[in-house]
Each structure stands twice: as C-alpha cells, then as structure tokens.
Amino acid sequence: MWSHQIISTPEEFERLEPIWSQVWSHSHLLGKPFWHFDWIRAWVRHFAANQLFIVVVFEHEEPIAILPLVRKPMGSFRLAPLRVLAFMGQGYITVYNDVMVSDIARQPMLAVDYLMRLLRRQCLRGYVAQLHNVPEDSTLWRYLRAHPSRWSLDGQPGEMCLELPLDGEVYVRGEIARKLRRVARQGPLHLVEVQEQESIQQFLDGLVATHRLTWSHAASDRFLDPRYTGVLRDGLPPLVAQGVVNLTWLRQGSATLGWHVEFRDERRAYGFAHAYNPAFRSMSPGKLMVCQLLLRAQPLVDVYDFLHGEDAYKFDWKPRARRNWEFQLHSPAYGAVRQVLQSVRAWRNHGRHHRIKAL
Numbered sequence: 001m002w003s004h005q006i007i008s009t010p011e012e013f014e015r016l017e018p019i020w021s022q023v024w025s026h027s028h029l030l031g032k033p034f035w036h037f038d039w040i041r042a043w044v045r046h047f048a049a050n051q052l053f054i055v056v057v058f059e060h061e062e063p064i065a066i067l068p069l070v071r072k073p074m075g076s077f078r079l080a081p082l083r084v085l086a087f088m089g090q091g092y093i094t095v096y097n098d099v100m101v102s103d104i105a106r107q108p109m110l111a112v113d114y115l116m117r118l119l120r121r122q123c124l125r126g127y128v129a130q131l132h133n134v135p136e137d138s139t140l141w142r143y144l145r146a147h148p149s150r151w152s153l154d155g156q157p158g159e160m161c162l163e164l165p166l167d168g169e170v171y172v173r174g175e176i177a178r179k180l181r182r183v184a185r186q187g188p189l190h191l192v193e194v195q196e197q198e199s200i201q202q203f204l205d206g207l208v209a210t211h212r213l214t215w216s217h218a219a220s221d222r223f224l225d226p227r228y229t230g231v232l233r234d235g236l237p238p239l240v241a242q243g244v245v246n247l248t249w250l251r252q253g254s255a256t257l258g259w260h261v262e263f264r265d266e267r268r269a270y271g272f273a274h275a276y277n278p279a280f281r282s283m284s285p286g287k288l289m290v291c292q293l294l295l296r297a298q299p300l301v302d303v304y305d306f307l308h309g310e311d312a313y314k315f316d317w318k319p320r321a322r323r324n325w326e327f328q329l330h331s332p333a334y335g336a337v338r339q340v341l342q343s344v345r346a347w348r349n350h351g352r353h354h355r356i357k358a359l
Contacts, residue, residue, distance in 0.1 A: 010044065043093050085119070133158060160322070162320070166297060201233070259274060261273040268305050
C-alpha cells in the first residue's frame with residue numbers, strides 16, 4: 001500500500017530528520033554528501049524556510065523515497081500566474097539532483113512513478129516543475145528518458161561536470177612538476193586538515209574574506225551573498241565532525257597559500273569551494289593545491305569530482321566529462337500555449353529579418 005506526505009513548513013521539516021536520514025543512508029546518489037540533512041537544513045534556514053515542497057513516499061508505512069523540492073515564483077505566463085517547483089539547493093549547495101530512493105524499496109521505479117504522478121497533479125494546479133542538474137544514469141534521469149510524454153519537454157543537456165578517475169597513480173609532470181620543484185626550494189608544502197571548532201571558524205573567516213578579495217570584480221560571486229556564507233558557517237561544522245567534509249589549508253611554513261572545502265563519500269571526493277592567497281599568485285597556489293589534494297585522495301577514493309565549471313586548471317589532469325540534464329514538467333495546456341507563442345515569435349523574427357534585408 002502506497003501513501004505520501006508533503007512537508008511544507010520549517011517545523012515539519014525539523015521533524016522529518018529521522019525519516020530523511022533513514023532514506024538518505026540507504027540511498028545511492030551521485031553527490032550523496034550534499035543531501036546530508038545537516039547541510040540541507042542550513043540551506044533551508046537561510047534560503048527557503050517557507051517555500052518547502054518535500055514529498056515523502058511510504059510503502060506499508062515504511063519511508064522509501066523522498067523528492068526534495070521547493071516552491072518559487074516565476075512571474076506570469078501571458079497574464080496567468082506561474083509557480084515553479086525546483087530542487088532544493090538550486091545550484092548553491094547541491095550539484096547533482098535526484099530522487100532519494102531507499103534500497104529497501106521493493107520496486108524503486110514504481111516509487112519514482114508515484115512521485116511523478118503527484119508532480120503532474122501539481123502541474124494541473126498551475127505549477128511548472130523545473131528539474132535541473134539531473135545526472136546521467138541517475139534514477140530520475142532513467143525514468144524521465146524512458147517515459148517521455150505530453151507532460152514534459154524533452155530533456156536538454158545542461159551543465160557539464162568534470163571528474164578524474166583515480167584507479168591508477170597520479171602522475172605529476174610538466175609545468176606542475178616544475179612549479180613543485182621551484183616552490184620546494186623555498187620550503188615544503190603541506191596540507192593541514194581542520195578539526196577543532198575554533199579552527200573551523202578561523203578557516204571559514206579566511207575562506208570567505210580571501211574569496212571576496214580575489215573575486216570582488218564578479219558581482220555574481222556567491223560569497224558576496226550573506227545567506228550563502230551563513231549556510232557555510234551553520235552547515236559545515238557538523239559535517240566536519242561526522243567526517244563528511246574535509247576543510248584543508250595549504251601551507252608553507254606559517255604562510256597560508258590556500259583554503260579548500262571537500263565533500264567525500266565512500267567512493268568519491270568532491271572539490272566544493274576554494275580560495276587562494278593573491279599574495280602568492282606567482283606560485284600558482286591553485287594548481288599546487290589540486291596536485292596535493294589528488295595525491296591525498298588517490299588511495300582513499302575511486303574518483304575525484306571537480307564538479308561544474310570548465311576552469312583551465314582542471315584540464316591539466318585530463319578529466320572526463322559528465323553531463324547533467326534539465327527536464328521540465330508542465331500541464332498539456334501550458335505546453336500547447338508555449339508552442340503557439342514560440343511559433344508566433346519565430347514568425348515575427350522571420351518577418352523582421354526580411355524587412356531589414358529589404359532596407
């Protein structure tokens with residue numbers, strides 16, 4: 001017998017912790033550490049306390065699946081109010097989005113089908129479900145690719161993430177090897193892991209201040225948002241205590257060259273956030289730190305995940321690409337109106353092109 005519960009208030013969310021943790025611990029997610037309850041709770045406090053739409057599915061009163069969404073407004077669509085359902089985290093603190101399905105579920109794909117039927121009911125009430133950053137081969141990706149319908153737009157390729165298999169040795173060569181030899185003449189580099197509560201706050205102060213200093217020209221930098229830094233200060237300390245997160249300084253003697261936040265599960269390490277001391281820019285501290293982190297991770301995990309972004313330093317290690325996908329669920333009426341409006345817009349653009357050409 002199937003049933004469900006929708007969590008929509010902060011009080012209900014706090015009471016959800018034992019159920020969330022139970023399903024999370026028995027699920028197999030790419031990016032699983034980012035869905036730890038303590039991390040999501042910190043995000044909810046700062047970003048979405050009154051916008052929750054979390055669906056919990058029960059099979060014979062046993063929780064087996066969770067779809068973690070939030071409501072957010074998206075203006076209007078041709079005078080009709082439009083509301084959006086999107087994954088929690090929204091790219092700020094999560095990179096890979098999926099349905100959490102417990103491995104005790106007898107028929108996991110039926111649980112996903114049950115959730116998608118619930119979503120379609122919400123679409124009839126004026127919602128559009130924007131399911132972004134869904135990784136290839138995830139449970140949700142397999143279901144949506146196997147069940148295309150008039151309820152959804154075809155999946156579109158989204159952000160690309162880069163990952164490096166660590167099944168062999170990490171070879172340090174070329175420019176990075178030369179930089180390591182040059183820097184070693186001035187003193188050895190070493191990684192220092194942060195454990196004590198006082199040191200964690202000192203680490204976060206340095207990370208935030210240095211990142212803001214380095215990227216002060218970027219108006220979109222998330223570290224400029226006090227809500228985001230609040231999530232870091234509230235969410236990271238309990239994860240460090242549980243071994244889910246490593247906070248690491250790169251130091252040479254008493255000088256701090258870099259700060260790095262790394263999430264980790266049993267198979268993967270995820271490079272989440274970093275900052276480098278601009279006073280040591282000539283030493284390329286970013287490349288040196290990545291080298292040290294890979295050497296540290298190689299005997300412990302199978303894959304080092306650089307997450308999203310195509311920064312040049314990642315390609316020094318010849319990583320492989322992993323594509324996230326974007327799906328959208330909507331009512332048939334919304335889809336029909338959208339197609340008509342797109343056709344009208346294309347017709348207008350075509351006519352404008354010919355008028356300009358005639359001139």
